[in-house]
Amino acid sequence: MFSLVFSRRYAMAHRLIAGLSEKCAIPHGHNETVTVTLRARAPAPLDGGANMVEPFERAKSTWHRWIDGHVDHSLHLSADDPLLDWFAAREPHRLPRILVTPGDPTTEILALCMMAKLNALLAAEGGRLTCAAIRIEETPTNTVRFEGDPLAFLPRPAPRRPWWQRADMSINDLALAEAGR
Numbered sequence: 001m002f003s004l005v006f007s008r009r010y011a012m013a014h015r016l017i018a019g020l021s022e023k024c025a026i027p028h029g030h031n032e033t034v035t036v037t038l039r040a041r042a043p044a045p046l047d048g049g050a051n052m053v054e055p056f057e058r059a060k061s062t063w064h065r066w067i068d069g070h071v072d073h074s075l076h077l078s079a080d081d082p083l084l085d086w087f088a089a090r091e092p093h094r095l096p097r098i099l100v101t102p103g104d105p106t107t108e109i110l111a112l113c114m115m116a117k118l119n120a121l122l123a124a125e126g127g128r129l130t131c132a133a134i135r136i137e138e139t140p141t142n143t144v145r146f147e148g149d150p151l152a153f154l155p156r157p158a159p160r161r162p163w164w165q166r167a168d169m170s171i172n173d174l175a176l177a178e179a180g181r
């Protein structure tokens, strides 16, 4: 079976406040690379004409638009982080650039949220492809890899359709919360 594998690099910052690492409780940044493995939902032989699973550009353009325009240079915070209140009070116009995760924004949960987001984007574009695996290199020596159903590995059910299940460019649900939806 064929796999299409795409990599993209982005800069991000985060902090972890659950208490397992005091060092990581101070906001700090990483240059990360995310690599996704896409497969056809209905694998088929090459057709003898175009001979491709899906044009690369079509398979990756929305995903890379999200990474480049919304994940690159974003700040990742736990939904429980009081810094969210600080931004809401002082710099609310920057809230769309804060990626919010249920619990600490580790590389593990980022991998799950990103993979779910990619699957939502692919489903909205006809569902011919699905993401079979994701890999995030946090540093050149630390990598998290996941394959399977990301929704089954998230820590707790979301109250409504969270940003990682919506086929839009969002990285949090703060605007929805404000609008009272």
Ligand SMILES: [Zn+2]
Pocket: 014, 024, 028, 029, 030
């Ligand atoms: Zn870190």
